[in-house]
Amino acid sequence: MLQVCFILTTLITAYGYVNLALNKPTWQSQQHNPGYSTFDSSNAVDGLMTDLSALGGQCSISADEYKTATWWVNLTSIRSIHDIRIYYRTGNVAWGCIKTGYYGKNCSISCSRNCKHSYCQANTGACLQCKSGFHGHQCELQCEGGRYGQDCKETCGACLGYKQCHHINGSCLEGCDAGYEGQLCKTSCSARKFGFDCQKNCNEHCKVPYKCNKGTGECEDGCQPGWEGPRCEQDHYTTDIMNMTTVTNTKEVDGWMEALEKGNDCMVRFYGILAAFCVSLTVIIVLAVYICIKRRRKQRQDRKCFKDNFKPDTGRMGLNNISAKITEDNKTYEELGQRTLPSEYEIIQKLS
Incomplete structure (x- = not known):
């Protein structure tokens, strides 16, 4: 008696395995109690494995007293098969690894933590299904x-x-x-918005106000009269003024270049004379300042010398001695104390 659940799997686009035999056409040579769906050959490919008892209706069961039995499935096309899995009827009695989440000899190896519900193949450890976000034989790949x-x-x-x-x-x-906007970035920008995270506003001067490309902000239907540019941000008047200014400046520069190329001698001579005059004037001013400084310094030295030689606190005796010296120089012999003494102003005048 053949009693199996049958699964064929293949690798699809390197992300996960699919059951190629799922719900495909099947046939078996001798069915137990023909006509009863409980034992039909199609039960082997219905994808159900929650009740593996004889009467559970999830396994294909062949007739008794036959040494051989034949069963097949038609995959309906040529496919690349990764592996073939056969699940026998167990009567819902645990077989293989009794403890969920383990595989291998003595069931001592833990299934991958990325196996969904910790279910893995008892011998190889291959996950029966991966958790969300993982793929691979043992769901080891993100x-x-x-x-x-x-x-x-x-x-x-x-x-x-x-x-x-x-x-x-x-x-x-x-x-x-x-x-785009939103957590998954699958939502296009709302009306009037564009750019990264839809942070910018479309221009009101678009032909259809605020209607623009959600990515670039360019007005899709052109601009309103009087405006131009991809986003209709430039008015014609400002553009014309800028163009005129550019043309005028270009002509002025060309004129100067042409004058220089022709060798404008008058202009060159004028600037040469002006430069020489400025240099001469600068030299004269420097010399004048130097002479003034020298004179002031000389005057300060003379005043200091006079103060050192003339001391007002010498008293009356000092004046009499000065008077006697002046009288001697004039060869005038008069009796001291009887000649009228010169004033202090006159004395200072003679000494200076």
């Missing part, structure tokens, strides 16, 4: 290549710089690219 979620089937949104989103929940870790 989703990548712009995928996330259960069996890596979900597609990431417009994450900034087209970077990988979170492998489990799909959130964009560094924000959205231009034109």
